[in-house]
Amino acid sequence: MAGPVVQTAGGKATRDAYGEALVAVGRRDARVVALTGDLRDSTRLEAFAAAFPDRFVECGIAEQNMVGVAAGLATCGKIPFVSSFAVFVPGRAYDQIRVLVAQPGLNVKLVSTHGGLTVGEDGMSAQAIEELAMMRALANMTVIVPADATETHQVIAALVEHHGPAYVRLGRAPVPVLFDDTYTFTIGRAAQLRQGDDVTLIACGIMVAEALAAAETLAAEGIEARVLNMATLKPLDEAAVLAAARETGAIVTAEEHTVYGGLGGAVAEVTSAHEPVPVERVGIRDVFGESGSPRALMEKYGLTAADIVAAARRALARKRR
Amino acid sequence: MTDGVDLRALEARAREFRKTILQMITRAGSGHPGGSLSAIDLITVLYYHTMRHDPRNPAWPDRDRFVLSKGHACPALYVVLAACGYFPAEHLWTLREVGSILQGHPDMTRTPGVEISTGSLGMGFSAAIGMALAGKRDGRPYRVYALLGDGECQEGAVWEGAMFAAHYALDNLTAIVDRNGLQQTGPTEDRIRLDPLADKWRACTWDVQEIDGHDLGAIVAALDRARATRGRPQVIVARTVKGKGVSFLEGVVGFHGKALTRDELSRALAELDGATTGR
Numbered sequence: 166m167a168g169p170v171v172q173t174a175g176g177k178a179t180r181d182a183y184g185e186a187l188v189a190v191g192r193r194d195a196r197v198v199a200l201t202g203d204l205r206d207s208t209r210l211e212a213f214a215a216a217f218p219d220r221f222v223e224c225g226i227a228e229q230n231m232v233g234v235a236a237g238l239a240t241c242g243k244i245p246f247v248s249s250f251a252v253f254v255p256g257r258a259y260d261q262i263r264v265l266v267a268q269p270g271l272n273v274k275l276v277s278t279h280g281g282l283t284v285g286e287d288g289m290s291a292q293a294i295e296e297l298a299m300m301r302a303l304a305n306m307t308v309i310v311p312a313d314a315t316e317t318h319q320v321i322a323a324l325v326e327h328h329g330p331a332y333v334r335l336g337r338a339p340v341p342v343l344f345d346d347t348y349t350f351t352i353g354r355a356a357q358l359r360q361g362d363d364v365t366l367i368a369c370g371i372m373v374a375e376a377l378a379a380a381e382t383l384a385a386e387g388i389e390a391r392v393l394n395m396a397t398l399k400p401l402d403e404a405a406v407l408a409a410a411r412e413t414g415a416i417v418t419a420e421e422h423t424v425y426g427g428l429g430g431a432v433a434e435v436t437s438a439h440e441p442v443p444v445e446r447v448g449i450r451d452v453f454g455e456s457g458s459p460r461a462l463m464e465k466y467g468l469t470a471a472d473i474v475a476a477a478r479r480a481l482a483r484k485r486r
Numbered sequence: 487m488t489d490g491v492d493l494r495a496l497e498a499r500a501r502e503f504r505k506t507i508l509q510m511i512t513r514a515g516s517g518h519p520g521g522s523l524s525a526i527d528l529i530t531v532l533y534y535h536t537m538r539h540d541p542r543n544p545a546w547p548d549r550d551r552f553v554l555s556k557g558h559a560c561p562a563l564y565v566v567l568a569a570c571g572y573f574p575a576e577h578l579w580t581l582r583e584v585g586s587i588l589q590g591h592p593d594m595t596r597t598p599g600v601e602i603s604t605g606s607l608g609m610g611f612s613a614a615i616g617m618a619l620a621g622k623r624d625g626r627p628y629r630v631y632a633l634l635g636d637g638e639c640q641e642g643a644v645w646e647g648a649m650f651a652a653h654y655a656l657d658n659l660t661a662i663v664d665r666n667g668l669q670q671t672g673p674t675e676d677r678i679r680l681d682p683l684a685d686k687w688r689a690c691t692w693d694v695q696e697i698d699g700h701d702l703g704a705i706v707a708a709l710d711r712a713r714a715t716r717g718r719p720q721v722i723v724a725r726t727v728k729g730k731g732v733s734f735l736e737g738v739v740g741f742h743g744k745a746l747t748r749d750e751l752s753r754a755l756a757e758l759d760g761a762t763t764g765r
Binding site: 219220222224225227229230231232233234235236237238239240241242243245260261263264265268269270 | 595
């Protein structure tokens with residue numbers, strides 16, 4: 166069981182937590198270096214750059230070279246954290262990530278601070294809605310999507326201890342702080358946030374808060390939903406997924422990502438192979454996004470608690486058949 | 487500049503390396519002979535004259551580092567690493583086989599002495615820059631050498647790296663461009679023109695030298711000068727001949743990624759042996 170769930174008003178962007186977390190791990194470990202490409206403000210690296218100027222590397226608007234430089238630094242014993250928008254890293258530098266980071270298993274951490282649809286008004290060219298699938302497909306790559314600021318702090322700390330390539334997707338928009346300091350993140354481990362035996366809601370990132378809200382709505386109808394925070398998409402906590410399949414018989418996945426190849430895909434791969442149950446995937450259908458406020462986009466593209474509730478009803482209907 | 491350097495010994499080594507490279511590729515049935523032969527003189531001088539390295543201690547933190555950014559020329563790297571003692575020479579005959587420590591493109595996880603995995607062009611150079619940056623920031627004395635193909639310089643990331651290395655004044659970094667003038671399907675200048683290539687590097691504010699990449703004395707002198715250069719990264723544009731040393735390979739389109747037949751290999755080896763006795 167995870168720590169208590171404590172909704173707080175206003176919320177906090179996970180990128181803000183990242184900026185703080187990187188300074189904290191930088192103080193503890195001199196191997197930590199930070200790289201960005203003319204986005205030190207957006208990626209919240211100003212504090213790190215000020216605290217550790219010798220360990221900050223401004224790479225300019227040149228993401229392919231940035232990833233290569235990070236790989237070279239890693240071969241010299243550094244722990245590079247490369248930060249950019251998800252559309253650029255991994256998007257722009259995918260081949261470098263594949264050949265220079267994933268294949269040799271170098272200790273490079275790729276942290277995008279503007280993942281998903283909710284980067285918002287800049288529109289579809291700025292919205293990464295498929296990069297989790299890209300990163301999941303790379304052997305050796307750990308893929309993590311923290312749900313809130315607390316979890317982001319723990320993820321960054323955990324990655325300094327974990328040797329190997331990793332991708333972390335963070336967000337620009339403020340999200341509710343779900344966890345207090347009693348929460349414990351472990352790489353590859355799902356956190357059960359709510360008990361229930363009728364259906365399981367498996368979510369990551371900003372969709373965890375939506376899943377919790379959906380579970381409240383379902384509870385009012387007498388449907389007890391288990392809620393799992395699947396922060397680590399890879400390696401996936403298969404045991405938690407299979408237990409959910411066995412014990413609740415129906416699953417809904419929820420992610421701020423295309424329904425192809427991300428969390429929903431990962432869960433469906435495991436259940437179809439070992440414990441076939443209905444899996445309804447809440448996510449972006451086969452479309453690109455558009456400009457709009459984060460909330461308006463989540464509503465238009467089907468990423469709200471109400472969408473999860475509807476998916477749960479579909480899953481339950483299939484389960485009873 | 488080349489006083490005290492036994493150029494004849496280097497030349498003899500490079501000639502033997504050429505023979506082994508062609509034998510390896512023919513045995514494997516695939517590989518890249520042309521670009522391996524154009525680069526072998528440069529790599530030979532680096533490992534036998536210029537670089538401070540210790541084959542018994544490949545992880546020595548202060549070793550000079552060599553990055554083969556044009557990874558397809560790896561037979562030329564493997565043959566030199568084996569001769570230096572990074573791994574037993576018998577591995578050379580397992581090139582491109584399943585389970586071999588010698589992959590078709592360099593794999594740092596398998597081959598002692600390979601500093602970074604390469605294979606897609608325009609990448610090893612960036613990694614070399616990262617190594618040079620780490621050395622600068624940590625105050626370590628090592629130097630980093632990156633060998634690029636000329637066709638590889640069509641990759642945009644090369645110029646991202648060129649600007650980066652100049653900005654950070656990485657004077658512990660030397661790039662060498664194997665300017666053999668041919669890429670996979672024909673002359674570089676007919677594909678996407680590179681000239682004036684040296685001027686492109688000058689425009690990026692690098693220290694630039696242009697040499698004959700098969701003149702061992704010139705290579706030695708250029709690398710010595712690069713090592714003495716302060717304040718900026720250096721590039722050596724080395725004019726070379728693809729397939730150098732074998733008449734029917736020299737400058738010929740079509741041997742970029744094709745093994746010699748057994749018969750072609752015999753003729754090539756006879757030519758290279760003839761060169762031994764002829765000089």
